[in-house]
Amino acid sequence: MIEIQDLTVKYQSQTEIYTALECINLAIPDGGTCAVIGPSGCGKSTLLKVLAGIITDYEGEVRVDGQTINPKKQAIGFIPQNYGLLPWRTVDENIYLGMKIKQHQKTVDYAKLQVIRQQLGIEQLGKRYPGEISGGQQQRVSLARAFLLKPDLLLMDEPFSALDAITREEMQDVFLSIWEKYAVSTILVTHYVEEAIYLGQKIVILSPNPGRISRIIENPLFGGRNIRQKPEFFELGLSIRNLIKKDWSK
Ligand SMILES: Nc1ncnc2c1ncn2[C@@H]1O[C@H](COP(=O)(O)OP(=O)(O)OP(=O)(O)O)[C@@H](O)[C@H]1O
Secondary structure (H helix, E strand, C coil): CEEEEEEEEEEECCCCEEEEEEEEEEEECCCCEEEEECCCCCCHHHHHHHHCCCCCCCEEEEEECCEECCCCCCCEEEECCCCCCCCCCCHHHHHHHHHHHHHCCCCCCHHHHHHHHHHCCCHHHCCCCHHHCCHHHHHHHHHHHHHHCCCCEEEEECCCCCCCHHHHHHHHHHHHHHHHHHCCCEEEECCCHHHHHHHCCEEEEECCCCECEEEEEECCCCCCCCHHHCHHHHHHHHHHHHHHHHHHCC
């Protein structure tokens, strides 16, 4: 269980103290997914940085399975917007580098690596460099790296936003099929309402700054088959857009 209790984050600049997030309360069950939507500057990246252990100066409690979040004790996978691949390392090196760094493993579980590469359709790309593969393939490589780590928590910052609409939908399906197998607790930030409905069991809407939770929606459509084609999908999208318009104009 991921538990966030009364989380407030302030930045101190030379002239002022700026509150980026205020009194965030959220619980995500083990193996659940949560999509966070919010206007620019409301603190979405700040939230991910707290969860990734990059920001440690905050008020409130953030726990994974009852223990205060700490990337040295828990495995936390983070997929940044630009996928975070090292351009001077091959695809294979990029995939197992994360595991070596995070879990201090000297040896690589090649059998598992092979299974994940197959699931993601990147078996043929191992010797290439990130600059020699497409954006969708780079996204697959970053997913392989994250899932090989078997994270206690997977964080994704606008994971598919750099992809064209068709590849984005394809990658959302790829993500879901792997996530179903490994049941990794996942928090993703997105600015696409449809992506939030497709990938989020919970959908969290943040208010403009300071970011507060304005809604938490338990998504009734999550995990359904072919939901993108269903009228309920469009209806939920419309009602979330209306909520956002109301909440963000306050
Ligand atoms: N190091 C910092 N010092 C001072 N203020 C900061 C710092 N980092 C972020 N902020 C401010 O905190 C607020 C939240 O920033 P954050 O990057 O978390 O927003 P965001 O929701 O991810 O934005 P976007 O959608 O535009 O990426 C913003 O107003 C930003 O200007």
